[in-house]
Amino acid sequence: MLRLFRYARQYRALIALVMVLILMQSLAELYLPTLMADIVNIGVVEGKTGYIWEMGGLMLAVTVVGAIVSVLASLYASKISSGFGRDVRSRVFSHVEEFSLHEFDKIGTASLITRTTNDINQVQQVLMMMLRLMVMAPMMCIGGIIMALYKDAELTLVLLVALPVLALSVWLIVRKGMPYFKAIQKKLDRLNLVLREGLTGIRVIRSFNRTEHEKDRFVDANRDLMDTAVKVNQIMALMMPLMMLIMNLSTIAIVWFGGLRIDNGAMQVGDLMAFIQYAMQIMFSLLMFSMMFVMVPRASASATRINEVLDLQATVKDSTAAAVGEKPAVRGVVEFVDVSFSYPGAEKPALEGISFTANPGDVTAIIGGTGSGKSTLINLVPRFFDAAEGAVRLDGKDVRNWTQEELRQNIALVPQKAVLFSGTVADNIRYGKEDATDEEIRQAAETAQALGFVTEMAEGFDSMLSQGGVNVSGGQKQRLSIARALIRRPKVYLFDDSFSALDYKTDAKLRAALKPETADATVIIVAQRVSTVMDADRIIVLDEGQIAGSGNHRELMESCAVYREIVASQLSEEEIA
CATH class of the missing domain: 1.20.1560.10 (ABC transporter type 1, transmembrane domain)
Structure with missing residues (x-):
């Protein structure tokens, strides 16, 4: 004491x-x-x-x-x-x-x-x-x-x-x-x-x-x-x-x-x-x-x-190599170089030997069964965890050599579980950018397909949300979380199964609206639904923490049995054809 x-x-x-x-x-x-x-x-x-x-x-x-x-x-x-x-x-x-x-x-x-x-x-x-x-x-x-x-x-x-x-x-x-x-x-x-x-x-x-x-x-x-x-x-x-x-x-x-x-x-x-x-x-x-x-x-x-x-000291902290100096313009190239990761006490690694590159202007999708390591992989980019082996790089620089603040300034994450805070709708969207104007908030909400239900609320963007957003539906929470990420205009977008609560029509409209907004940024999408990832420039298929296949939809249908199983479990033969 x-x-x-x-x-x-x-x-x-x-x-x-x-x-x-x-x-x-x-x-x-x-x-x-x-x-x-x-x-x-x-x-x-x-x-x-x-x-x-x-x-x-x-x-x-x-x-x-x-x-x-x-x-x-x-x-x-x-x-x-x-x-x-x-x-x-x-x-x-x-x-x-x-x-x-x-x-x-x-x-x-x-x-x-x-x-x-x-x-x-x-x-x-x-x-x-x-x-x-x-x-x-x-x-x-x-x-x-x-x-x-x-x-x-x-x-x-x-x-x-x-x-x-x-x-x-x-x-x-x-x-x-x-x-x-x-x-x-x-x-x-x-x-x-x-x-x-x-x-x-x-x-x-x-x-x-x-x-x-x-x-x-x-x-x-x-x-x-x-x-x-x-x-x-x-x-x-x-x-x-x-x-x-x-x-x-x-x-x-x-x-x-x-x-x-x-x-x-x-x-x-x-x-x-x-x-x-x-x-x-x-x-x-x-x-x-x-x-x-x-x-x-x-x-x-x-x-x-x-x-x-x-x-108790944080296991993730800024290294001495993360020196403050002249900051070059961030492009947003995300690389995984032979990355492995294990949770404390786990019998086997959650991720093992993961290597791929996600480039600006491209949509990289990650799909796999439950427990295959999709969310773990995406959490390594903003350094919620650090890789046990290998390296995750942003613009060729190991994320461990960036300051956490500088790294996360260039990343917008939409988590698997949408989290909203008590306050107005505008406050929650502005959480991604403190000095955002009303027009920017409206534009972000429109792109995220949230403008419709927000304007129908009694006080529009000034409507109050309860803690955790319990007074809106799951799909509405996800769309507000996406608007919060969009208003930030980062170089890297991470969508962790962020479209799961949306119906297929809204999902399609949202992805179509996202394309021009994220044209110059790196987009990494984790999804369970094949329809969400089919149009991605590159799809990474995870199976038990390892990459089982990589390519676009057509290539994977020909070369990856795991991907074919996932597609067959979700789409009819007519849709696959």
């Missing part, structure tokens, strides 16, 4: 100010019992009313000062902890944005969300607590012991017995509860995962009548979290009554032995009253420590999880 607190360095001046304010508050609270003792010993016993008013006024002034510095300390501690939380969240988010898909798969999206929100919040709360309590508690404890010794050294023997018993009790309880705090965060991850799946997959859940099943999953995860939280709270619930019992027994012992010392004339009544208050301050300082012991283990577990994210 201390490693994480390096993000609080910029608040050193404010932290020092909080320390000073808490010191002043502690001194004020330690001074009050002594003033009260003087009022009793001198003012009450000797009947000096003026002295009582004088000391009473001083006590009031000390209390006001203590209250003011306490409020200021809380204010600045809140500013420090809130700023720290904001900085860590920004750092985690920025770091996660650099992750490749490998890292996302390794940690999991649900866990990343929990770590960025709940875990950082836990550490933020503990930082605020530490600023207030970890400084005040030792000051009050040490100051209270000094003042108690000053009032009556022999009576402090009672504290010599009580304090070790109190400290041991706190340690035993915290030691028992610490493992549960770590378990709670993992079970919170699980609950977040189940909830996220249930909300994002609600259509599938309802269509398969699995609502009750998902409810049971959520109830099980929720109950598991609740059971663990109840166990740890039951353990921690013992702390307060146990501490109060020890404190009350200590008070009884102090009053008993203090009464004997007053009877012997070795102590005054006011000093006994002050001693009791100092004893309470000492024990309450230990209570503050116990509160820290409750929070710190959970925050420590959270800090470990946050550091795991920050320590």
Whole structure:
């Protein structure tokens, strides 16, 4: 957890100010019992009313000062902890944005969300607590012991017995509860995962009548979290009554032995009253420590999880060869040179020995059966993954030697699963080009065959889309995703099965409209449908991660058995002829 607190360095001046304010508050609270003792010993016993008013006024002034510095300390501690939380969240988010898909798969999206929100919040709360309590508690404890010794050294023997018993009790309880705090965060991850799946997959859940099943999953995860939280709270619930019992027994012992010392004339009544208050301050300082012991283990577990994210290095990152210099004009030639790729833990490569070239002005189509490696291949171009062997090149330069930003500026990807963001239709299309004009947006929508349904919406391009675009159909989402890619005017277009939700008529019209728009760019299309790829300049046939054939439709019908099988499974004999 201390490693994480390096993000609080910029608040050193404010932290020092909080320390000073808490010191002043502690001194004020330690001074009050002594003033009260003087009022009793001198003012009450000797009947000096003026002295009582004088000391009473001083006590009031000390209390006001203590209250003011306490409020200021809380204010600045809140500013420090809130700023720290904001900085860590920004750092985690920025770091996660650099992750490749490998890292996302390794940690999991649900866990990343929990770590960025709940875990950082836990550490933020503990930082605020530490600023207030970890400084005040030792000051009050040490100051209270000094003042108690000053009032009556022999009576402090009672504290010599009580304090070790109190400290041991706190340690035993915290030691028992610490493992549960770590378990709670993992079970919170699980609950977040189940909830996220249930909300994002609600259509599938309802269509398969699995609502009750998902409810049971959520109830099980929720109950598991609740059971663990109840166990740890039951353990921690013992702390307060146990501490109060020890404190009350200590008070009884102090009053008993203090009464004997007053009877012997070795102590005054006011000093006994002050001693009791100092004893309470000492024990309450230990209570503050116990509160820290409750929070710190959970925050420590959270800090470990946050550091795991920050320590995880992206496997895809800019190389030193990707130097910033004069940037030549990008043509868009994409080459695969003996490329192989394997997913972590896979028994065999997803791609093996892939070599081909896609040139500007040509449409290169990739077709193959499910699991043949089509999407994996297209994900290597924008460096979502890096090839294990061989090289993927753009204009003869290995994509690993381009900066990721520069590389992706020249590429527009339409993913297999169309992703839209909450906002207007225009905002989603403009996502491909921030400074796009209204006319450019309209032109891109028209080319993508989206203009018709957009203009029929109540507010046209200003119509709001829900998160994920759930208020439009699958085909409409795909067309808006294509419009978003078109408006970018890149040198390389990657269409990852982006026409699957379109009917044949719309598919044909869209491909016809794309030709003039992409005439000077490299177009790589991944498709399942033969009708989508038949007119491509070149078709790459993948089978179990290897190229089974390459050529145009007519050539492949003559030379590639895998392609003939795919065609025969989709087209009638008349259509093939």
